[in-house]
Amino acid sequence: MPATLTQLLARPELGLRLLTPASTGELDAPLAWAHSSDLPDPTPFLAPGQVLLVTQPPEDPEPYVRRLVEHGIAAVGFGTEVVRAGTPAALVDACTEHGLPLFEVPYRTPFIAVARFVADRVAADAYARSTWALRASRAISLAALRPDALGAVLSELSRQIDRPVALVGADGAVARSHPSGAIDARARRALSEAADPLLRSGRRAAGTVGTDAGPFALQTLGAAGRLRGVLAVGSEGLDAAAQQVVTGVVALAGLALEQSRAADAAKARLRTAVWRALVAGETAVAASIAEPVLGPLPEAPFRIAVLHGSAIAAAADWLESNADGFFARDGQELVVAVGDDVSVTALAARFDLRGGLSSSTALDALPAAVAQAQTAGNRASADDPVPSFDDVAAAGMLALLHTPDARAVAQTSLQPLVAADPSLPHVLRTWLDADGVYDVAARQLGMHRHTLRARVADAERVLGRDLTSFAARADLYAALRASA
Template sequence: MPATLTQLLARAELGLRLLTPHSAGDPDAPLAWAHSSDLPDPTPFLSPGQVLLITEPPEDAEAYVARLSAHGIAALGFGTEVVRAGTPESLVAACTQHGLPLFEVPYRTPFIAVVRFVADRVAADAYARNTWALRASRAISLAALRPGALGAVLSELSRQIERPVALVGADGAVARSYPAGAVDARARRALAEAADPLLRSGRRAAGTVGTDAGPFALQTLGAAGRLRGVLAVGSEGLDAAAQQVVTGVVALAGLALEQSRAADAARSRLRTAVWRALVAGDTEVAASIAEPVLDALPQPPFRVAVLAGSGVAAAADWLESNADVFFARDGQDLVVLGDDTVPATLAGRFDLRGGVSSPAGLAGLPTALEQAAAARNRATADDPVASFDDVAAAGMLELLRTPDARAVAATALQPLFAADPTLPGILRTWLDADGVYDVAARQLGIHRHTLRARVAEAERLLGRDLSSFAARADLYAALRASA
């Protein structure tokens, strides 16, 4: 361990004498270094935890000591018989008042002897901690060779650093913790809540959180875009050597989790094969493949959801552990068979967009897939998972609300807008009135002959006869799409 003031004063060969009460400061706090300076204000050149050695009495002892105390200086040593005999009483009083330990250094003791004692202990402590870090890292590396490598690594880490360690899985729940019982239910909830935004970000990140079990440092595991979990390590009092060991474990834990990716990839390919067999109508083949590994196929009726977005891979990982539904990757899409609650959860958690079909059975999967794809085109930021039931209820004309339809409508109606921007609105009112001039004229507040003239003008501008149903329907669709 590093030097302390108690150890420094105990060195008989140095002949140091404490002048302030033993209650002043913390005599057992580690000393970072010892430094000598007779500057009026040496604090810009000092760090907290250091010992300052002086020979020149300060002009204003109270202000001088106040600055040192506020800066976090651990102790002050005054060398006697260099500038004056004995230590000034004003300096003793100021140090006592501010709780700064003050000791007297006799003339026969050079400051370098005090500095060397502190430096030797600091160096010895650093060597000891580095040696410990090497031994701890070796023990953890050997643990990685045992069966259940991830659990063995985390357990050994907890034992070496004497702190609790927990692993939050990709699903956002605390999967395991060490030592057993060190993380209670409330602490587990706090860790899960703190890990959730890190996992949602999809990027490598770190954070901290306070719990009933003490503060924890959090570090994501896995590559950006496909995080495998979050490592939570009790962080209270961890020094640089312990943090070095934790950094090594982050790499080992990430590697252990990545080793399971091959199995996950195989399951993903199997799910895709089962899904494509279902869509092709090979239900018996799909069931025979799925049931031994993926459990039974869903029972109808169910809805088909098609989801897309950058978080599809993470969503599939989450489904593997958290949902009792059939799902599969189909190209860049994620297909889910179940109710409409799971797709909504995935969209909110992983920023996905998609659509949900009407209730269907296994025989109707191709149609349900088309419905889900059509509904996905209606998804918005406010409604990230659109329902085909809502699309069907809105009618055929609602399908005109697409960029392509608006572009075609704008081109078709451009002659009308160029001639008179009010003309499209007049035509819309006329068509809404089923082409009855008297009714539409009253709604517009104009004479029916004026309305007939405006309709005739529109026919001339568009180059088409609006007396047929087909022409009126086409114009009405363009007006609806441009609205």
């Protein structure tokens, strides 16, 4: 490890003498460097943990020493017989008061000898840590050759850095932890909660979290859009060499997780083939293919959710680890057979998906269920990302008019009315809502019934249609509803 003030004072050839009490400061703290300066305020040129060597006593020792302590200077060495004989008592008192170790450097000892001792120890420590990092990386690489490569790599990493290590899976739960028992239930929950937003983002990311087991550094594993999990490493006191080893493990762990992707891809293709066979009505064939690998097909009654979005691949990975029911990708859509709408709503919220949910169905009616789900999906919104076809059907045919396409057509057909008289659409809507009864509509509009008849006649002339027929009235009413 780097030099300490205790080791520095113990070198007989240097002849250093501690002037402050032995209890002053931290004599066994590692020294980062030794630097000489007689500036009135050398702190802009120093770093915490360094030793400052001086020959010129400060004019006012108290604020001088206070600035050094606030900057994190580890100790001060005063060179005697250069500017003056002996060390000023005021400097000794100020260092004692502020807890800054002060030692005397005799004239025969050049500052470079002190700096060289510290530098040699810093270099030796850096070499030792680099050597350790290489050995640790080699041990971890050899662990990757064992049957359970991922588990062996994480276990070896924990042993090498002497810190707890955990793997949070793509489903957000802690899948592995090393050493056994080092991470309790509360710490596991904290890791899962901290990893969840990283996984939801779908991007390569890092973070930190404090737990009952200490602070952890988090790093996602896998490619953007297909994250495979999050590596959590106890980060308290990790130096650059240990972080280098952890970086290598991130790559190895990601590689180990990616090795399963080929099998996952084959399974996904099998799911797609089974789904397409079911939609084609080949239920027996689909069941015989699915049973050995995917398990039994869903039993009626169930509902079909058809979802889409940029994260359907991540959603499918999550379902692979968490879902008991059937699901499959079909092109840019994710199809899920569910027993209720709660689970699919939670899935859509987790991966920012949109879609629709069919009515209860059975395997022999899947094409109709898919059509229902797609129809309901046309009504999806931020407030209702997965509307149900049951709700769409209950709202009636006119509710289907609330689409961008219908609104565009309606606004175009009503444009002549708006251009002729902006109040005409409201007058006509009130008249039609009153079943075309002039007396009722006129009272609601606050006008005479003959005036209302004249306004309707104006509308007929502008639109070029006779509003005495049911079909014309129904078409106009649909346009008025769609444009609202």
